[in-house]
Structure formats: C-alpha cells, structure tokens
Amino acid sequence: MYLTDYHTHSCCSPDSTARLEDMVRAARRAGLRELCTTDHCDLQDENGAPLGGWDWTPILDQYWRARDKGGSEVKVLLGLELGGAYTDPGRAEALVAAAPLDFVIGSIHNLSPEAGGRDFFYLDYRSEEACYTTLDDYFASMLALTRLDCYDALGHIIYPLRYMNGRAGWHITLDRYGDQLDQLLRAVIQNGKAIEVNTHGGREVEDWRPILRHYHQLGGELVTTGSDAHSPGNVGRGISQAVALLRETGFHRFAVYRKRRPEWIKL
Ligand SMILES: [Zn+2]
Ligand SMILES: [Zn+2]
Structure with missing residues (x-):
C-alpha cells in the first residue's frame, strides 16, 4: 500500500x-x-495578535539537509501549515510565494479577530454552549479561508473537537453544522482544493467517516492523509487506517502534491 x-x-x-x-x-x-514536512506558520499568535517577521532560512536549511535521508524509499516534500491566512490574505500569499513549496495546509487554530483571536488550544471549554459558540466562529473562519488561493488542503476540519471532547470531556459533534459543512465542502471542491484526513497521531480516524461520505457525495475527490505528528513516534500513525476508510467511503484515489499541484495515487 502506498502510504x-x-x-x-x-x-x-x-x-x-x-x-x-x-x-x-x-x-x-x-x-x-x-x-x-508542514511546519507551522500562523498569522495570529496565541492571543490573536498578528504574526511578526517570518524567516524561511531554518526550514529550508533543514529541508535541504534531510531531504536525501529518505533514500529511494521515502520521498521528502516541503510543505507548510499556514494558520489563519484569511486574517491577512496579502501576507499569506507573499509568504507561500517565497519558498519552493510542494504543499500548503490551510488551517484555523484561533478564534477570529472579531471574537478575540485566542488560540483554541488555550480556550476554556467550560460549557457546551461555549463549545458551540467557538464552533460557530470556527466554521465562519474556515469559510473565509476557502475564498483564498494560498492553500492546497483545508486542514483538520474537526480540529477544535480534540480539545472540547479529548481534553474537556464533552461529547460535541458537528451534527448541527450540516449546512455550514455542506457550504464549506462545496467551496473546497469548486476551488480545486483538497481536504485532509488528519489522524491526530492515530487517535482520530473513524471521526472522519461522515465528513468523507459527505465530501464524496458532493463529488469531492482531492484528499490527503496526515498524522499531525510532532515527534518521530507518531509519524505515519493511523495512515493505513485512513486509507482503508477512504476506500470504505467510496474513494478510488487520493492526492499527493508536487510544487503545489496534485497528483493521484490509486487506492
Ligand atoms: Zn494544525
Ligand atoms: Zn499540524
């Protein structure tokens, strides 16, 4: 299996x-x-303040050094996880244009500037109502992101749930966001972008089933697979299960990227 x-x-x-x-x-x-490799570049800091300067040098230096370490088995590609691009589209475009990127994940990690801009990681999910207020804002931000061209795959659509359910112990679902999800996935498809199955180190695979079904029903085809590993032990975790889930939900192929253009891998 090509993973x-x-x-x-x-x-x-x-x-x-x-x-x-x-x-x-x-x-x-x-x-x-x-x-x-998709290191973070967030346009908002943890409190929502605009990002300061950005230097590509450490990422590029490390990439050129490590690239050949994959030998003939593993192709190593240069990506970026761009957070909050919609808060400054001009800046986002300039950032991604300044490096020879293969792939860009567009993510939302913070509340919108209007809602205070705080990073979801640091929010206090004290009530279910607070969770849904956060998700309302999150979906609006994702939709704003899909209007841009500076990304290739929409990052971890179910992201805030890992804090609401995984850490705060709620059982929040996206059931009440059917319309927003529909609008979001249609925008992704229409703009030629992808979604990702983000396994969160193998912990979140099954959670993607309804979203993949919905996306497939709308005619969506471009999907990438990622573990969101922050350490070697999590690299590749859940990817073979994600591929199995893609098959089960009707997909016949998934996407890889070269210089920000998708290519197909048959399932
Ligand atoms: Zn992320
Ligand atoms: Zn990430």
Whole structure:
C-alpha cells in the first residue's frame, strides 16, 4: 500500500523538538512512501495578535539537509501549515510565494479577530454552549479561508473537537453544522482544493467517516492523509487506517502534491 504522511511538524514548529531527519527515518521505519514536512506558520499568535517577521532560512536549511535521508524509499516534500491566512490574505500569499513549496495546509487554530483571536488550544471549554459558540466562529473562519488561493488542503476540519471532547470531556459533534459543512465542502471542491484526513497521531480516524461520505457525495475527490505528528513516534500513525476508510467511503484515489499541484495515487 502506498502510504503518505502529509501533515508533520519538526523543530521548526514552536510545539515540536523533532529533527526533520529523525522524522524521515521514522517514515522509513513506518513504511511510508512520502513524508511532507508542514511546519507551522500562523498569522495570529496565541492571543490573536498578528504574526511578526517570518524567516524561511531554518526550514529550508533543514529541508535541504534531510531531504536525501529518505533514500529511494521515502520521498521528502516541503510543505507548510499556514494558520489563519484569511486574517491577512496579502501576507499569506507573499509568504507561500517565497519558498519552493510542494504543499500548503490551510488551517484555523484561533478564534477570529472579531471574537478575540485566542488560540483554541488555550480556550476554556467550560460549557457546551461555549463549545458551540467557538464552533460557530470556527466554521465562519474556515469559510473565509476557502475564498483564498494560498492553500492546497483545508486542514483538520474537526480540529477544535480534540480539545472540547479529548481534553474537556464533552461529547460535541458537528451534527448541527450540516449546512455550514455542506457550504464549506462545496467551496473546497469548486476551488480545486483538497481536504485532509488528519489522524491526530492515530487517535482520530473513524471521526472522519461522515465528513468523507459527505465530501464524496458532493463529488469531492482531492484528499490527503496526515498524522499531525510532532515527534518521530507518531509519524505515519493511523495512515493505513485512513486509507482503508477512504476506500470504505467510496474513494478510488487520493492526492499527493508536487510544487503545489496534485497528483493521484490509486487506492
Ligand atoms: Zn494544525
Ligand atoms: Zn499540524
């Protein structure tokens, strides 16, 4: 089975200490054929303030050094997880144009500036109502993101649930967001973008079933698979299950990227 991990972080992300070459070695051990490194570049900081300067040098230096460590088994690609692009589309375009990127994940990690801009990681999910207020804002931000061209795959659509349910212990679902999800997936398809199955280190695979079904029913085809690994031990986790789920939900192929253009891998 041709397995690819298109969502991974290294020490060039503030929340990881992993060296890219160790992530690449882990990819070899996990039997992956492609590893795309997608370090964080967020346009909002944890309190919602606009990002300061950005320097591509550490990411590019590390990438050129680690690229060959995959040998003939693992192709190593250069990606980015761009957070909050819709808060400054001009800046986002300039950032992604300044590096030879293969792939860009467009993510939302914060509330909108109008709602205070706080990072979802730090929010206090004290009531179910607070969770739904956050999700209302989250869906509006994702929709704003889909109007842009600076990304290739919409990142972890179910993202805030990992804090609401995984950490705060609620049982929040996206059931009441059917219309928003429909609008969002249609926008992704119409603009030629992808969604990702983000396994969150193998913890969230089954959660994607309703979204994949919905996307497939709307005619969506472009899907990538990623673990969101921040350490070598999580590289490739849940990817083979994600591929099985894609088959089960009707997909016959998934996408890999070269210089921000999709190519197909048959399932
Ligand atoms: Zn993310
Ligand atoms: Zn990530």
